[in-house]
Amino acid sequence: MQYSFASRAQTLMLSPLRSLKELAKRDSFISLAEELPAEELFPLSSLAEAADSVLNSDRRSLQYGEAEGYGPLREWLSCDWSRRKQLKVSSDQILLTTGTQQALDLLVRVYVDPGDRVLVENPTSPGLLQVLRLQGAHIIPVEGDSSGIIPDSLERLIKAHQPKLLLAAPNFTNPTGVLWSLERRKEVLRLCIAHGLLIVEDDSVGDLYFPQGANLPKQLPSLISLEENPGEHVLYVGSFSKTVAPALRTGWAAGHRKIIEMMTAVKQMADWQSSMLNQRLLHHLLESNYFNYDDHIQMLNREYGTRLKLMVELLKRNVWKDTAYEVPLGGMFLWVRLPAGLNGDALLKRSMQKGVQFLPGSMCSSGDEANECIRLNFTHPGRDELLLGMNLISEAVLEFTARN
Amino acid sequence: MQYSFASRAQTLMLSPLRSLKELAKRDSFISLAEELPAEELFPLSSLAEAADSVLNSDRRSLQYGEAEGYGPLREWLSCDWSRRKQLKVSSDQILLTTGTQQALDLLVRVYVDPGDRVLVENPTSPGLLQVLRLQGAHIIPVEGDSSGIIPDSLERLIKAHQPKLLLAAPNFTNPTGVLWSLERRKEVLRLCIAHGLLIVEDDSVGDLYFPQGANLPKQLPSLISLEENPGEHVLYVGSFSKTVAPALRTGWAAGHRKIIEMMTAVKQMADWQSSMLNQRLLHHLLESNYFNYDDHIQMLNREYGTRLKLMVELLKRNVWKDTAYEVPLGGMFLWVRLPAGLNGDALLKRSMQKGVQFLPGSMCSSGDEANECIRLNFTHPGRDELLLGMNLISEAVLEFTARN
Numbered sequence: 113m114q115y116s117f118a119s120r121a122q123t124l125m126l127s128p129l130r131s132l133k134e135l136a137k138r139d140s141f142i143s144l145a146e147e148l149p150a151e152e153l154f155p156l157s158s159l160a161e162a163a164d165s166v167l168n169s170d171r172r173s174l175q176y177g178e179a180e181g182y183g184p185l186r187e188w189l190s191c192d193w194s195r196r197k198q199l200k201v202s203s204d205q206i207l208l209t210t211g212t213q214q215a216l217d218l219l220v221r222v223y224v225d226p227g228d229r230v231l232v233e234n235p236t237s238p239g240l241l242q243v244l245r246l247q248g249a250h251i252i253p254v255e256g257d258s259s260g261i262i263p264d265s266l267e268r269l270i271k272a273h274q275p276k277l278l279l280a281a282p283n284f285t286n287p288t289g290v291l292w293s294l295e296r297r298k299e300v301l302r303l304c305i306a307h308g309l310l311i312v313e314d315d316s317v318g319d320l321y322f323p324q325g326a327n328l329p330k331q332l333p334s335l336i337s338l339e340e341n342p343g344e345h346v347l348y349v350g351s352f353s354k355t356v357a358p359a360l361r362t363g364w365a366a367g368h369r370k371i372i373e374m375m376t377a378v379k380q381m382a383d384w385q386s387s388m389l390n391q392r393l394l395h396h397l398l399e400s401n402y403f404n405y406d407d408h409i410q411m412l413n414r415e416y417g418t419r420l421k422l423m424v425e426l427l428k429r430n431v432w433k434d435t436a437y438e439v440p441l442g443g444m445f446l447w448v449r450l451p452a453g454l455n456g457d458a459l460l461k462r463s464m465q466k467g468v469q470f471l472p473g474s475m476c477s478s479g480d481e482a483n484e485c486i487r488l489n490f491t492h493p494g495r496d497e498l499l500l501g502m503n504l505i506s507e508a509v510l511e512f513t514a515r516n
Numbered sequence: 517m518q519y520s521f522a523s524r525a526q527t528l529m530l531s532p533l534r535s536l537k538e539l540a541k542r543d544s545f546i547s548l549a550e551e552l553p554a555e556e557l558f559p560l561s562s563l564a565e566a567a568d569s570v571l572n573s574d575r576r577s578l579q580y581g582e583a584e585g586y587g588p589l590r591e592w593l594s595c596d597w598s599r600r601k602q603l604k605v606s607s608d609q610i611l612l613t614t615g616t617q618q619a620l621d622l623l624v625r626v627y628v629d630p631g632d633r634v635l636v637e638n639p640t641s642p643g644l645l646q647v648l649r650l651q652g653a654h655i656i657p658v659e660g661d662s663s664g665i666i667p668d669s670l671e672r673l674i675k676a677h678q679p680k681l682l683l684a685a686p687n688f689t690n691p692t693g694v695l696w697s698l699e700r701r702k703e704v705l706r707l708c709i710a711h712g713l714l715i716v717e718d719d720s721v722g723d724l725y726f727p728q729g730a731n732l733p734k735q736l737p738s739l740i741s742l743e744e745n746p747g748e749h750v751l752y753v754g755s756f757s758k759t760v761a762p763a764l765r766t767g768w769a770a771g772h773r774k775i776i777e778m779m780t781a782v783k784q785m786a787d788w789q790s791s792m793l794n795q796r797l798l799h800h801l802l803e804s805n806y807f808n809y810d811d812h813i814q815m816l817n818r819e820y821g822t823r824l825k826l827m828v829e830l831l832k833r834n835v836w837k838d839t840a841y842e843v844p845l846g847g848m849f850l851w852v853r854l855p856a857g858l859n860g861d862a863l864l865k866r867s868m869q870k871g872v873q874f875l876p877g878s879m880c881s882s883g884d885e886a887n888e889c890i891r892l893n894f895t896h897p898g899r900d901e902l903l904l905g906m907n908l909i910s911e912a913v914l915e916f917t918a919r920n
Contacts, residue, residue, distance in 0.1 A: 113709070113712055113714070113748055113749055114712060115627075115714065115772070115774055115775060116627075116680055117626055117627055117778060118625070118626055118627055118628055118629045118632075119629050121625075121626040121627070121778055121782070124626070124778065124781035124782055124785060125777070125778065125781055146580075148579065148580055149579075151575040151576060151578065151579045152575065154575055154578045154579075156571060156572070156575055156578065157571075157572070159571055159578065160567070160568060160571035160572050163564070163567035163568070163571055164564060164567070164568060167560060167561075167563055167564035167567055168560070168561070168564050171555040171556065171558055171560055172555060173763060174555065174558045174560065174563065174761035174762070174763045174764070175552065175553075175555045175558075175761070175762060175763060176550075176552055176757075176762040176763070177763070209787075210614060210787035210788075210790070210791075211787055211788060213785070213786070213787050213788050214786060214787035217785065217786050217787065221522070221525070221650075222521055222522055222525040222528070223519075223520075223521055223522055223525070224522055225522045225523050228522075239785070239788075242785045243785055246625075246782070246785060276520055305517070308517055308518060310517070310519065344517055345517055353580075357578035357579070357793075358578070358579060358580040358792075359577060359578045359579060359580070359581070359791055359792040359793040360578070360791065360793060361787070361789075361790065361791040368519070370519055371519060373529070374521060374525055374528065374529065377528035377529055378525070378528055378650070381528060381617070381621065381643065381646045381647055381650060382617070382618060382621050382786070383613075383614035383615055383617050383618035383621065383765070383787075384614075384615060384617050384643075385765075386614070386765065387614075387763055387764065387765040387791050387794055388762075388763040389761075389763040389764060389794065390791055390793065390794065
């Protein structure tokens, strides 16, 4: 029969992310394209122990639960943020979601009408662009530099377009890895409050912060914790996917009760609730005496910091000499501007023939400003794989640059 | 600040389902309103054993997986349907979702534009009505009787409105518990094929079928298995929530590749994927030698059949004498028409004062045809709770009828 899909549904099928994912399924393929944590660092045995306790203690762990998520885990988050991030929100300001991606999708579903103007960083994450396109948002990219969004540009766009929303990731923006300065954080927050914009602050990878030791820079406060009433102007989203394990599919949105209630209602309609079993497993793990969350994150940061150093070493080779990049202090990605005239999509095509992929900049922007950039993931590939993958990309770069 | 939500988002907050759920959280409260399986029948120790194996064997069980869901579980479903339901669909025609509700939401997001006309059974499930309202669908209820949708009414509505979709649950329609006859199934399928409508067949509770023994009626074929090319005109949705456990949040949509691909794309955008850990647990359980799915379903059906009998016995008391109901052959609900003039919402209000709730018919219809009906759940309350709950509702009924 002839299927007649909804008008904007076709935007979904055009996403080149889909074919990248298909390719990455091949075992021999090296992917520096994805947003995956290292599976060899998962707390597997601790989770097995947690599962044993949870499944042998309470039948309700297999039952339906509340749309807003498992209460004790929301309490735990509230305490954890107060302790580690000087962020004060109560547990009833928190909705648990199926990862950060669902938090973004739910917010956009309840807050954005087709044609509404929405500001995003430029470049930004492909997953966010997809959510906004399906909802029919009018996407407006905001200029940024190595300290974050540029306040003058932001103010100009706000005045010109009256947007209702700014979506941003001040801690290691995806894909650029930029860490916003404290001044920028304060100034962007001030502007958004003054003009009545809601900010969605994506802190999915904020805990992946590599500097360690007393004399090194401290982590910067999130936008929400800079607010007088945390949550009034900022919705804070993130997940345990990068710090514990993605398969638990546990993320959150935290903010004003009015927004959280509305998101809870759409969450209930979308899938009733995320897995109570997973939320209980996670809560049991975090409260157990055989797992220390802080130590676990430190361990991840030591290892990911080492992998990043290796990648940066490899970029010092001659073949990369006309590229430009800034080494991020954390996150999962290195954002590289290729030598002038070398297109990320073209390089990707050549690289894939060699058995390696990365994310081309074109997928991270609604314009073509990022076409000469590529995003390299350093958290998932082990050191050997990273070395091999970078060698194969180097070969591909050489084939282009040697011709000129 | 002043939040400006999307225009249709307010429809979410109006749902009275939300306040019912709030009340049901109180421990002393008896709920015959919800769609919950009995937790005392969950295969808890078998799942604990499965968790132990899965978490101790493969680190990938905690990693991101494929948007379409865990391959071996999709294979398992394809085989199970072929064996138990004479339904032939391949695993690449199956998308795993976070329960049936998400399957419905994803389909509606990719198939329905605001203003599109959509046919539903009347009455139908509150969760489905919510999904359609948020998408802005024009909802058109189709008349039915105790054998299912009435073909003449269906044809008349198709000709008058040119709808693009029919959503139906031929196996124990929620809330009425109606089991469509074979003739009706064939006729409805024929009409929809002739007029180019896609059918969404919700089989969430089809396996909860109580008649047992050689001389009793056999389960009827699903609409999709009556198709020449299964999946071409029917999207088949359902879940393991009622047959294994809801907290695993594992459901499916099965149909034509074009639709499944589109739904997979929107699934990826909505939450990347459902929990791989849960899907692996479930697959391990279903393939294990310590759990037999068929036996488990039979055990559920014996117990649920007994609870239904008890409920029906209680309805034979004098206070219920002017009510009307048909005893279903399966499912989770008994649908009761109250004595003339007694409104379901008013009865609910009185019942809640006594500490018990049910679902009022008003929530199951976009019109007011079902206002004098109530939906009683018999699967979740244990036998004592069921007895007490029914006594309390009887008291409330008596207070109304005694006055007349």
